[in-house]
Amino acid sequence: MNKSKSDIKIDDEIDLLQLFRRIGQAISSGFINIGRGILITIVFLLKNWIPLMISVIVGAGTSFIFKYSSPPSYSSEMVLKSNAISSSEMIKYINRLHTFCYENNMAALSEALSLPAESINTIQDIQAYWIIDINKDYIPDYVDYKNNYNIYDTNSNGWVSDWF
Numbered sequence: 001m002n003k004s005k006s007d008i009k010i011d012d013e014i015d016l017l018q019l020f021r022r023i024g025q026a027i028s029s030g031f032i033n034i035g036r037g038i039l040i041t042i043v044f045l046l047k048n049w050i051p052l053m054i055s056v057i058v059g060a061g062t063s064f065i066f067k068y069s070s071p072p073s074y075s076s077e078m079v080l081k082s083n084a085i086s087s088s089e090m091i092k093y094i095n096r097l098h099t100f101c102y103e104n105n106m107a108a109l110s111e112a113l114s115l116p117a118e119s120i121n122t123i124q125d126i127q128a129y130w131i132i133d134i135n136k137d138y139i140p141d142y143v144d145y146k147n148n149y150n151i152y153d154t155n156s157n158g159w160v161s162d163w164f
Contacts, residue, residue, distance in 0.1 A: 073124070087130075
């Protein structure tokens with residue numbers, strides 16, 4: 001017997017009771033799995049509390065030893081742009097301050113910065129670096145921390161900008 005398309009019955013109805021029952025089962029199994037995970041974690045912590053406590057004590061003790069055995073030292077970086085003078089002149093001035101720090105000439109550093117000698121003693125170093133833009137797209141590519149870049153080389157593909 002051949003059935004035509006009109007003879008085939010399509011069931012488009014959704015049983016909402018069955019749908020909600022499945023959603024409830026999925027949520028309850030999720031809660032059961034979360035509870036089981038918490039229970040396993042608690043049992044693990046109770047079984048292994050001695051090695052865990054020893055590692056916490058050793059870690060805290062080590063951090064306190066390093067904290068109190070090393071002198072405090074702070075470093076910071078800053079991008080500075082002066083509208084009054086060019087970047088090359090500013091870098092020359094700041095690197096002159098670096099020379100004072102390197103030579104431990106605190107009197108000259110104090111005079112150059114117009115600061116009292118007491119506050120100068122906490123300064124360890126001041127140094128300036130060029131920011132290099134390789135593609136001339138006004139996006140800085142790297143900072144020349146090693147002072148290897150020749151800023152006067154016109155044949156190089158890098159570009160040192162005055163706008164940084």
